Amino acid sequence: TDMPAETDVAIIGAGPAGLFAAFQCAMLRLRCVLIDVLPEIGGQCAALYPEKPIYDIPACPAVEGAQLIARLDEQIAPFAAPRLLGHKVESLSGQRGQFVLGTDKGASLAAKAVIIAAGAGAFGPNRPPLDGLEAFETSGAVQYYVRRKAEFENRHIVIAGGGDSALDWALALKDKAARVYLVHRRDRFRGAPESLRQLDEAVAAGLIEKVVPYQLHALRGQDGKLEGVDVIDLNGQIRTLEADVLLPFFGLATDLGPVARWGMDTARATIPVTPSTCETSLPGVFAIGDVATYPGKLKLILQGFSEAAMAAHALYPIVHPDQALHFEYSTTKGVPAG
Ligand code: FAD
Numbered sequence: 001t002d003m004p005a006e007t008d009v010a011i012i013g014a015g016p017a018g019l020f021a022a023f024q025c026a027m028l029r030l031r032c033v034l035i036d037v038l039p040e041i042g043g044q045c046a047a048l049y050p051e052k053p054i055y056d057i058p059a060c061p062a063v064e065g066a067q068l069i070a071r072l073d074e075q076i077a078p079f080a081a082p083r084l085l086g087h088k089v090e091s092l093s094g095q096r097g098q099f100v101l102g103t104d105k106g107a108s109l110a111a112k113a114v115i116i117a118a119g120a121g122a123f124g125p126n127r128p129p130l131d132g133l134e135a136f137e138t139s140g141a142v143q144y145y146v147r148r149k150a151e152f153e154n155r156h157i158v159i160a161g162g163g164d165s166a167l168d169w170a171l172a173l174k175d176k177a178a179r180v181y182l183v184h185r186r187d188r189f190r191g192a193p194e195s196l197r198q199l200d201e202a203v204a205a206g207l208i209e210k211v212v213p214y215q216l217h218a219l220r221g222q223d224g225k226l227e228g229v230d231v232i233d234l235n236g237q238i239r240t241l242e243a244d245v246l247l248p249f250f251g252l253a254t255d256l257g258p259v260a261r262w263g264m265d266t267a268r269a270t271i272p273v274t275p276s277t278c279e280t281s282l283p284g285v286f287a288i289g290d291v292a293t294y295p296g297k298l299k300l301i302l303q304g305f306s307e308a309a310m311a312a313h314a315l316y317p318i319v320h321p322d323q324a325l326h327f328e329y330s331t332t333k334g335v336p337a338g
Helices: 016-027 043-047 065-079 133-139 164-173 193-204 257-261 301-319
Strands: 006-012 032-036 083-085 089-095 098-103 108-116 156-160 179-183 208-211 214-222 225-233 238-242 245-248 285-287
Touching: 006 016, 006 098, 006 301, 016 032, 016 043, 016 065, 016 108, 016 301, 032 108, 043 065, 089 257, 108 301, 133 214, 133 225, 156 164, 156 238, 164 179, 164 193, 179 214, 179 225, 179 238, 193 208, 214 238, 214 245, 225 245, 285 301
Parallel strands: 006 032, 006 108, 032 083, 108 285, 156 179, 156 245, 179 208
Antiparallel strands: 089 098, 098 108, 214 225, 225 238
16 A cells, blocks of 8 residues: 555554554544554564464454454455554654654654554563573574464473463473473462463473573573573572573563653553543543553453544544544444445
8 A cells, every 4th residue: 555645543553452443443434544663463462472362352262363463454454544564653743633753764644643552662572681692582592472383393492481471381382392491480480270280280291391490591502503591590500401492481571662752641651541532641642552541451452442442433523623423333334445
């Protein structure tokens, strides 16, 4: 699609919330452009857990991250909303009815209203402080997101961390891998009771070896080829684990990045909004999904969907000041042509 110089609504972030906002805008016949710094749509679902099933999307008993995004993509396909992928929005200026956005690649876009669906911001994994880490990251020996389980067939895998991701991936890879070590600095893991039960079972069956209480200490190998991971306990005792791959799961660093400089109120990497409209403290700028906060906020995909609908309806008068918006069901009006 050709990139227009101006649009009704600029949507910053093409995660689930931003994608569904594009649908809601299109249903109200508002033009929109989706912008994301990542080369692919889908936000956290696509980048962090494409193969993990999600169980709490209404009417989808189980849907993998990548599948959910494919379905959202299908739902907005009729509207052919332009996408600016691989662009980070750096600047936002102007006011309600006439904003201008600028990206790191020098593109600019005029928009009457803005929806910020930036999730955890320009997110990135927390990296362990290990010497020579970069070479192993480049070669893929150290990975922070599991994209394809098949890659781990018959490998020796060291998984580090004590939360849901470490636990879930240890369980998911235990039958594929030659060996799974689970390294954590305590002998307590944080996860769903059912996952903790499965962990005990897998440990008893010899499918996963818990290496606790240990921390990552050093990487062994050369030219990006990993041969082992040294771990250290509280007394300074070092143990070497044979490893082809290290998967550290130490959480995501959340940083609003440029968004924090656009003049709206922010609070600890989130943007407070009026709950009934999702408008931020900057009139004409709305925030939805993980980045938006208000009392009682749940950081769930379904919440982002509902906020997308609220924001699209609330911003309609900015684009069409002289037209009353009559609320309609999608069953009544159908999907308008793009
Ligand atoms: P995101 O998905 O974070 O997308 C935001 C997008 O904005 C990103 O693509 C980012 O690149 C982009 N962006 C940010 N800043 C800029 C900028 N300045 N310029 C351009 N682009 C920008 N939720 C559930 O409801 N159920 C679950 O079972 C569930 N499981 C999860 C499991 C894991 C392992 C993780 C990590 C999360 C899980 N979540 C789950 C949470 C869910 O993924 C998030 O709530 C959801 O992705 C938030 O969607 P979003 O669209 O608000 O933001």
